[in-house]
Amino acid sequence: MTALFENAIPLAALYGLIAVGYVVIYRASGVLNFAHGGLMVLGAFIGFALAGIGIVGIVVFPLVILAGAAIGGLFYRLAMRPMAGQPVWAAVLVTIGFGFFVVIGIVQMIWSPRIRDFSGDLGFANGNHEVLGLRFSTIELVLIASFVVVEAALLAFYRWSRSGIRMRAASQDHHLSAYRGINIDIVFALAWGIATGLVMYVGFAYSVDARLDMGAIGALALKAFPAALAGGMDSVGGVVAGALVIAFAEVYVQLEVDPLLAEAVPYLALLLVLIVRPWGLFGTPEAVDRV
Amino acid sequence: MNLSNLKRALPALVLAGAVVLAGCGDDDEGSGAASGNGGEPYVIGATSDISGPVAATYGPILEGLRVYVDQLNDDGGIDGHPIELLIRDHKSDPALVASDAKFFNQRETTGIFYAGPSSTLASYLQSAQDAPTLYGNACYPPAPPPEPAPNFFCVGVSPATDAKALVDLLLAHAEEEGKAPEDLKLALVAEDIPGCRVVNKDVIAPDAESRGIDVVANEVVPVTVTNLTPTAEKIDRAGANAVIHYCLSAQMVALGDALGQIEWPGSYMAAGNIPGMIDGVAEVKNPNFFAFDWFGLPSDDLAVFDDIEAAAEAHDAKAPIVDLRWGWSVGIVLHQALEQCGFPCERSKLLEVMGALKVDDPTFLELFNSPLEWSEGNHASPSKTYRLVGWDDDKQEVVGTTDWISVDEVGMGGD
Numbered sequence: 001m002t003a004l005f006e007n008a009i010p011l012a013a014l015y016g017l018i019a020v021g022y023v024v025i026y027r028a029s030g031v032l033n034f035a036h037g038g039l040m041v042l043g044a045f046i047g048f049a050l051a052g053i054g055i056v057g058i059v060v061f062p063l064v065i066l067a068g069a070a071i072g073g074l075f076y077r078l079a080m081r082p083m084a085g086q087p088v089w090a091a092v093l094v095t096i097g098f099g100f101f102v103v104i105g106i107v108q109m110i111w112s113p114r115i116r117d118f119s120g121d122l123g124f125a126n127g128n129h130e131v132l133g134l135r136f137s138t139i140e141l142v143l144i145a146s147f148v149v150v151e152a153a154l155l156a157f158y159r160w161s162r163s164g165i166r167m168r169a170a171s172q173d174h175h176l177s178a179y180r181g182i183n184i185d186i187v188f189a190l191a192w193g194i195a196t197g198l199v200m201y202v203g204f205a206y207s208v209d210a211r212l213d214m215g216a217i218g219a220l221a222l223k224a225f226p227a228a229l230a231g232g233m234d235s236v237g238g239v240v241a242g243a244l245v246i247a248f249a250e251v252y253v254q255l256e257v258d259p260l261l262a263e264a265v266p267y268l269a270l271l272l273v274l275i276v277r278p279w280g281l282f283g284t285p286e287a288v289d290r291v
Numbered sequence: 292m293n294l295s296n297l298k299r300a301l302p303a304l305v306l307a308g309a310v311v312l313a314g315c316g317d318d319d320e321g322s323g324a325a326s327g328n329g330g331e332p333y334v335i336g337a338t339s340d341i342s343g344p345v346a347a348t349y350g351p352i353l354e355g356l357r358v359y360v361d362q363l364n365d366d367g368g369i370d371g372h373p374i375e376l377l378i379r380d381h382k383s384d385p386a387l388v389a390s391d392a393k394f395f396n397q398r399e400t401t402g403i404f405y406a407g408p409s410s411t412l413a414s415y416l417q418s419a420q421d422a423p424t425l426y427g428n429a430c431y432p433p434a435p436p437p438e439p440a441p442n443f444f445c446v447g448v449s450p451a452t453d454a455k456a457l458v459d460l461l462l463a464h465a466e467e468e469g470k471a472p473e474d475l476k477l478a479l480v481a482e483d484i485p486g487c488r489v490v491n492k493d494v495i496a497p498d499a500e501s502r503g504i505d506v507v508a509n510e511v512v513p514v515t516v517t518n519l520t521p522t523a524e525k526i527d528r529a530g531a532n533a534v535i536h537y538c539l540s541a542q543m544v545a546l547g548d549a550l551g552q553i554e555w556p557g558s559y560m561a562a563g564n565i566p567g568m569i570d571g572v573a574e575v576k577n578p579n580f581f582a583f584d585w586f587g588l589p590s591d592d593l594a595v596f597d598d599i600e601a602a603a604e605a606h607d608a609k610a611p612i613v614d615l616r617w618g619w620s621v622g623i624v625l626h627q628a629l630e631q632c633g634f635p636c637e638r639s640k641l642l643e644v645m646g647a648l649k650v651d652d653p654t655f656l657e658l659f660n661s662p663l664e665w666s667e668g669n670h671a672s673p674s675k676t677y678r679l680v681g682w683d684d685d686k687q688e689v690v691g692t693t694d695w696i697s698v699d700e701v702g703m704g705g706d
Contacts, residue, residue, distance in 0.1 A: 003524040112609035113346035117574035219515040
């Protein structure tokens with residue numbers, strides 16, 4: 001039982017943070033961003049490069065987030081904005097091409113696909129800590145705390161901030177929002193910036209906790225998508241439930257049944273959700289049309 | 292095209308350009324041809340997983356070969372003839388492996404170097420036809436005895452031989468710790484790759500059991516697994532005090548790390564000859580994490596590592612020096628085979644040379660630690676020396692922790 005909680009809670013935080021990235025972009029622009037895996041890898045390598053030039057870990061993390069926000073905004077401006085008016089699937093294809101081929105290709109050309117461990121370069125030890133009788137590494141605790149903070153901050157952002165309310169309005173109806181004076185370009189760029197900063201941070205944090213393994217990061221990004229869908233593609237709060245359900249199911253099967261089947265659990269959950277409740281646990285049925 | 296259309300198209304053009312650039316990085320045709328001298332080149336096809344799911348394991352083997360060849364060409368090639376490597380990236384995709392083999396056959400390359408997981412082997416064999424092939428992996432059939440294919444050769448030994456050596460080393464290590472074979476509770480771990488699963492189930496488990504070791508678990512984990520801590524927990528719960536993990540470096544290192552994280556007290560042994568492992572052992576710094584290794588190490592102060600390091604620096608190798616060992620060994624073997632074949636080297640002549648090739652020069656022995664000798668009945672190394680290596684906290688590097696043992700090639704029974 002202890003092993004289940006010790007493994008599932010950090011995995012839920014990982015899935016949750018990545019899934020929030022999917023949801024933020026989807027809510028704003030209706031686009032499923034499959035560049036997440038590539039962007040997580042990019043975040044890890046940027047962190048790796050910054051650590052390599054001697055910047056201490058505590059500074060590397062915010063720098064990766066800032067770099068991610070800038071890259072996300074820039075990607076929206078250069079690649080997604082010109083897709084306005086095009087079918088959604090065309091925009092989704094652009095994200096796949098960008099994440100899987102452009103980003104990964106550039107990263108491999110610069111750094112090679114070698115698996116790296118650079119936690120020692122960050123100036124702190126990723127040791128174990130006992131919390132409520134459960135053992136977590138430092139980075140796992142950081143990820144769990146990050147998930148809680150990001151969820152709370154985003155819920156507050158959407159509920160009370162001017163930009164958040166504009167983002168919600170834009171997600172309801174792009175044209176009407178534009179007619180009402182909302183600059184939807186800024187809204188979309190903000191969404192892409194938030195989501196990209198977030199997933200690049202997660203990619204870096206995961207690499208510090210485990211190792212910088214491009215294959216593992218890519219798999220993680222894909223497995224987090226069912227968490228977003230299970231919670232509801234337009235529900236930031238729903239991500240918590242989606243991530244917890246999928247992470248606990250996956251780790252339980254890995255521990256008690258078969259690790260090979262465990263890898264399929266997120267996708268089986270995805271299939272189940274699509275059949276039973278396509279809008280997810282906390283999503284809205286209207287969102288299904290767009291999916 | 293008006294300005295507005297141009298502006299809309301510009302980002303797509305930039306992305307397309309980047310994709311093309313990335314593609315150029317993958318398929319670097321003609322490495323080594325430009326350097327060297329004016330002689331006609333030996334053209335060799337070379338395909339490996341350079342950017343796919345197990346690139347970290349197989350990419351550096353090809354990179355080691357490339358660096359050797361580039362350096363050889365800089366030094367004048369083979370009697371004035373450089374080696375031109377046509378490099379392709381198969382990403383561990385059987386379809387790409389097949390298309391690479393066909394591509395090389397269409398270009399009529401003198402031979403092919405192919406590195407990749409066993410899951411791509413059938414596809415390669417079907418498409419390569421009779422092309423002389425140097426395989427960069429553990430020597431799966433049809434390289435080892437009893438019936439090697441006439442064109443398929445391997446710089447290494449069969450997984451069955453590795454498996455026997457692993458059990459020998461496990462017993463030797465246990466003896467040092469004062470344990471008898473019956474005190475050992477062994478867990479076996481492999482990724483979901485046919486070659487790895489078969490070695491655990493059909494070779495290591497029966498061999499260990501026949502020598503009195505209790506095999507308490509046999510775990511198969513996915514290649515894509517992102518967290519091996521639950522597997523470490525299962526091993527612990529099964530009561531194992533020893534683990535053998537024979538497969539991919541990324542997962543072997545990750546499990547070594549996970550076992551250290553849960554403070555499991557047993558001995559963990561993984562295959563150390565493949566790229567990524569020695570650095571992995573150094574990164575994890577788990578005193579119970581051992582790798583069984585065929586090759587010499589930089590910590591052995593071998594002169595050959597100075598050569599590799601110089602060549603790697605001159606020819607822009609991205610992999611760590613220690614990961615270039617296998618490819619460098621392949622380079623020495625290819626060099627000798629082509630030298631004996633002469634120029635021009637027809638495929639039939641090369642096969643004749645490879646069928647009776649013996650490589651035992653001091654540089655090769657320094658690195659590979661045992662001579663390579665192919666014969667009609669064996670296209671793998673006739674025997675191999677092994678030892679365990681591990682992290683030395685005092686020296687802050689990976690060092691040999693046991694004496695070398697020698698194991699004869701046991702063959703794969705024609706499976």
